[in-house]
Amino acid sequence: MEKLSKELIGASSTPIILSILKKNESYGYEIIQSIKEISGGKIEFGEGTLYPVLHKLEKKGFIESSWKIAESGRKRKYYNISNEGEKELKTEKQNWNTINQIITKIWKIEPNLI
């Protein structure tokens, strides 16, 4: 299967990141690893561009961050989902389910479209 388009990755980045952070607090590098693992390598982008996305979510109040020192001695910014973010994740979930239902329905009615 081909890799997903940039637009699709961009649109799905909010629910994906929020879902990962709902499980545990995490930092940029770990989030990227999780995304790669879950998507089986289908989601691939310049890793540096994850950070602006994280900061955008932080600005919107969906996630919170704090600096910690890792075992290696490196400073790491850990991200946590906020209450606002949990609400957003629910909405995102509904939206993506709706889209999924609509598309599945269309393809069921007109199978020759696939």
Added chain:
Amino acid sequence: MENRTEFNLENNVQIWKSILTKKNNLTKSNIIELENHLLDLIDDLESKGLNKEESFTIARKRIGKIDDICLEFDKVNNNFSFINQSIPYLKGALIYIAFIILSKLFFVITLLLSLKFSIDNTTFDIISIVLILFTTISFFSIIYLNLKRGKQFLSKLITSKVLVTLIIIISIIMLRFSAQIPLPGIDISELGNPIPNIYTMETNFAIYKILSGFIILTTSIFFFWRNKKYNKLKLMK
């Protein structure tokens, strides 16, 4: 064949980091995050058996092009990047003001010296012309050397936003007004006649300053538009 210079990882990371620090749209904490991501990636790749050089090359590639990252960061840090982009303009305006003060200082020194040593008009003219030439040449050669060394003083001065262009215009207008006010601490009526036309002199200096301001402004506008055109082309790609 083993005399190939050894790859210095730390050095290369520093060079990569220095490119980031030069960008206007990244904050210090953004840079720390990106640097640590790069280091984590390098560690990971090294543990998989790659050497330092290979790990660095792949890690840098995986992080992505710095310009792409900055473009994304710019959307988040827009307030910060506006302030950061304005700083070079403010510096430019400050340098211009310093230049004005310096030329005024030269003017006052020449005036006082000519009074003390009773220099006649012709000598006074020669001294002031030499001083004007000296100030102009040193000012513009500093800018030229900055440009040549790749510090891109002027192009930074103009990278964007109308704000600083406005500051420059305002400082020129202020200067025009200040040129009408006689020098502080010197009572012109007591000067007698060694220098016949102090006001003409002052006005001449003002015209000279306005002219140099005009040159700076025109160059700024030129760089500003060129930069704008370049950014447009880049986005279209």
